[in-house]
Amino acid sequence: MKDKQLHRNKKEWVKKSVASALLLNMLCSSVAPVMAYAESGQTTATVSTNAASQSAMKVPSVDSIGLNVSSAVLLDAATGQVLLSKNSDVPLPPASMTKMMTEYIVAEQVKQGKLSWDTMVTTSENASLQTGSKVFLAEGDQHTVKDLYIAMAVGSANDATVALAEYVAGSEQQFVKMMNETAQRMGMKTAYFINATGLSRADMPEKYRPNTDRETVMSAMDAAILAKYIVNDHPDFNQFTTIQSYKFRPRDKAPIVNLDWMLEANKSIPNFKAYAYEGLDGLKTGHTEQAGYCFTGTAVRNGMRLISVVMGTDSEAHRFTETRKVLDYGFNNFEEKQIIAPKSTVKGVEKVAIKKGKETKVPVVTDQAVSFVVPKGTNPTNVTFTTKIDDNVVAPIKAGTKVGTITYTYKVDGTNQTEQRTVNLVAAQDVDKASGFRLFFRSIKNFFVDLFDGVKNLF
Template sequence: MIEKSIKRNKRYRIQRTLASLMLFNILCFSAAPAVSLAAPTTLATAETTDSAKTGDAAAETKNAKPDRVPSAEQLGLEVESAVLIEPSTGQVLLSINADEALPPASMTKMMTEYIVAEQVKQGKLSWDEVVTVGENAAKTEGSRIFLAEGDQHTVKDLYIAMAVGSANDATVALAERVAGSEEAFVKMMNDTAKKMGLKTAFFINSTGLSRADMPEKYRPKEDKETVMSAMDVALLAKYIVEDHPDFAEFTAIQNYKFRERDDKPIVNYNWMLEANKDITNFKSYAYEGLDGLKTGHTSAAGYCFAGTAERNGMRLISVVMGTKSEPARFVETRKVLDYGFNNFEVKEVQPAGATVEGFDKVQVKKGKGKEAKLVTDRALTFVVPKGSNGSNIQFEAKLDSTSVNAPVAKNTKVGTVTYNYKIEGMASTQSDTLNLVTAEETEKAGWFKLFLRAIGEFFADLFDSIKNLF
């Protein structure tokens, strides 16, 4: 009996002490606002080996088989290098020795075409402007339209001669018009290559001619040659088709009569133009959807071709370098493009505004709501094998902080999610990082609501503490 009485008294003293503490804290809360001393923290990265499961995407099974395509080696390409890319995503679908710097021959003119088209786009040049041919252009040999010094032609005529007939003299004439001299234009070419992120590209002239084939008076002092990797050529082509979507107005021209007195028109060196399907000499090479871009040939480069075609809304860019004959560059290009169109499609695998499992909300301090919904800021698009839904896409997500302070505007970046997608048969893994943003605005709560919330949280914590004592 005595022991029970002692226990009851002890329990009473504890309860009285706790009640006193409760009263003291209530008085403190009413006298001063709550202050958070918690330092911001970064949530540890989360990773899943399952598919990227999002609020708007269908869940996949854990044992989903990886997507697979034939390997590039199975094509048996007879080239020094080759590459195939899908420009809207930048995804490399095929790569064979694609990063080695090689002589690109007249594919060099793609950079000249890009710069001239940019000049027109920016209003610094007009298609109708008349250009007077200088000595350098008149003395330039190789593929040409036999311009004489003092001849005058429009920018558009010279551009078509360059794009369709690979005319070296027309190319130099345009370069000199833009920059004052070919040497100054070459500096523009190399500067533009750096801005584009071309890692191997180096130009010594506007045409792609070997140094020894340039007019002696106009050769660069440094004994170097123009080089580009197949990858850099493809990236340059990507800039052309994206920045100048009207490129085919020039590159798809089958033939062009440059002067009224010319006996024959300029014939496009690109045998694969879709329009050639009815031309006896070219119909066996004509390729559905192909509308560009540029051929090239020198003794050092062999036969090269940067091609682009569009089918069913998907455009591909292919580059082959160092083939052994003029027909071979088109035969090998067909293999590369067929590989792309037969095996791949571009698919939006997740729409914008999707939620990411485990990262679908963030705590909001001092807000009318305690949490804010998080969604992705844009759609997720990958190149997938035909008929695939990207079942083995993986993701890693992280938040910049475990909480944010109100007010919080809609589309506030709170974290990121990176998706990785590996296809068997392809050397590279596709990757894309999206922002996690707030789906709606969260206003700051008034002081009275914050006060009541603080009291409620205090009592909740207090009762948890009391419960744990017994």
């Protein structure tokens, strides 16, 4: 009997031990994330989607499309997401793709009201002495900023480019300083400019060459970054880049013809229709003996704008046929998917604390949509987010006031590539400041709540 009793006691002890262990494990599992949140001030979660998981199409390798270029890159214009890369960080002579920086700076000057498209520019000696592509400006000639800009963007005119650069900065070399500073601000890692045109140093007018033996260089990635700034900061860029021909002077026998054969509008031009590409509306060609034939192109389809760069192709035609391969790779294999709509409530972060307000918490939403470019057929369920909330939100505040940020992270299916997007969390409604009377009684209430919690924790 005694042995049986001991056996029963032992079984009960084992059951209780197992139950205690399971309970402890459950408690630890539930408490750990809360403790992590309290210590870090951030939350991490997985974004759920209602779409059923699908099998994404297998994206072909870059090698499979047989690019005959020195370097190439393909970006999504909205996010900067890299979809294709071949030697894209190698600095190379960019030839007249350099003029994209001149275009950007001049467009910025107009945007900021520092000059207008109707401003008259007088041609200098330096501008008149330029070689290569030009509109044959003579020293003292006067033309509007707009006419010179079109000559630069459409016909790649070196003389028009220098005339604009000197008008903006006083001299070409002062303008070059602006170019290099802007490149640094944009995050262009390899770009270095010695002139506004992309000409080699030896082809510049001798009197106006810089005191350096360096040459202009820019990687395909940097060219794409520059193009991204152009299309996003100046979405009307294509009012110039889509001009097929332009008569610079009434007396000119022939118009300037756009060097971009891939313009969609060229599908009705016999000489160019074989190169015309659906949705393509820019951006800039380039050619020198050192650079070979280059092209930065951009096209939009189904709301997705891509930017392609090819450098070092072996002919005028091949820079466009290689660009077609790059853009086809993007449009055939990828699509844009919205993960979060604008003004969305984030699960787990529906409200944040606010001090001195009539309410103690304010509802928050995202300030804009979040999208990723994904392989076609993909429903990106493997998206996580991390929030960072301002711990000093004080009333009064207006709807739309930033109260934190949320960063979404997406691991691109089938690759080691990880993409991130950060948007603001903003107040969804106004919150007025509470009266002194309300704040006084709230402080008393909080005092007794804290006191009760302190006493309770003693037991």
